[in-house]
Amino acid sequence: MRSSAEELSIGDLAAGFGLAPHVLRHWEAMGVLEPVRRVGGQRRYTSGHRLRVALILSAQEAGMSLERIREWVGAPRAERRGEVLAEHLAELDGRLERLRVARELVAHAVECSSGDALECPELRRILEKSVESGCHARATRGSVARD
Known part of the structure; x- marks a missing residue:
């Protein structure tokens, strides 16, 4: 005791x-x-x-x-604990990629020489690339939709 x-x-x-x-x-x-x-x-x-x-x-x-x-x-086996961590790692990797794309977009908009980032062809290219890569797909586990 x-x-x-x-x-x-x-x-x-x-x-x-x-x-x-x-x-x-x-x-x-x-x-x-x-x-x-x-x-x-x-x-x-x-x-x-x-x-x-x-x-x-x-x-x-x-x-x-x-x-x-x-x-x-709480997983009873080390194997399951590893699986849980692997799932989370995959989600983190997805978030990191979405953040990388978002950062690229914001960085370009800040430095954009076109005068209006909303009309910028390079900004449009970055957005098209992010749509093609699926970076805007919402994660299903633990994500919260934002307005």
């Missing part, structure tokens, strides 16, 4: 990452973080939970949703 000195309250664990405790409660509800035990109704975490919080934050920074993180860390 661990001593209470080795255990962290939800507030202590959250504060170590600059998070509010409700974030960790939400993660618990989503199935990506679980306290080691409860004492008098209060969640208790070990120092090992710091690594889990760091992993969740890193995965979110990489664009993973909590659902995907749960699927990844």
